[in-house]
Amino acid sequence: MLSLAEDLKLAIRAGLKGVHALALQKLSAKNLGLSEQKAKSIREETTHKVIVEKLSVVATRKLVAEMIASESKLAVTKNTKKKAVSQASNRLQQLSLELLKQANPAELTELQEVLRHKLIEIEKVLKQN
Known part of the structure; x- marks a missing residue:
């Protein structure tokens, strides 16, 4: 629990259960492929949803997995678009x-x-x- 992000430690102090926090910890910049600031924002919004909707641990894990999958699809789409421009540029140079x-x-x-x-x-x- 000591390695949890600060926002999750605060959420635990406000009533979030530790097992939920551990699941939400997976919404990291590395796993989401985003900046730390954006990842923190997504994690805070998701934490709020978990608390307000009183989600079970299983539902929280599922939500976290969906968030990670969604962000990775967006990252792939962005990279594909960037590659298309680079490929066109390379072909012109040839x-x-x-x-x-x-x-x-x-x-x-x-x-x-x-x-x-x-x-x-x-x-x-x-x-x-």
């Missing part, structure tokens, strides 16, 4: 001058237009951030 010289003018014109449109979209996204 277009050597020799490959471009071998392409016909219609293909080069089409590529040029696509790149112009994508550059405009990239600029809009960067301005929003």
Whole structure:
């Protein structure tokens, strides 16, 4: 119990049972793939839900498992999107001058237009951030 997060120690002092706290401890930054601050926020919200709804230990463990699974799916989706942009960038870099010289003018014109449109979209996204 000494290794519990401070927010869980406080919850125990307020009436949360130790076995519930041990289950909630799994909502860590490492397990969720988030920053410590976000993980703490999720853990506090989940702890509140456990207390208010008077969840059993089994229900608490199930809720914790669902939270971890949900966050890991989000992380995978984010990483997949990041990889897609990186892969596109890498593929463009592989277009050597020799490959471009071998392409016909219609293909080069089409590529040029696509790149112009994508550059405009990239600029809009960067301005929003």
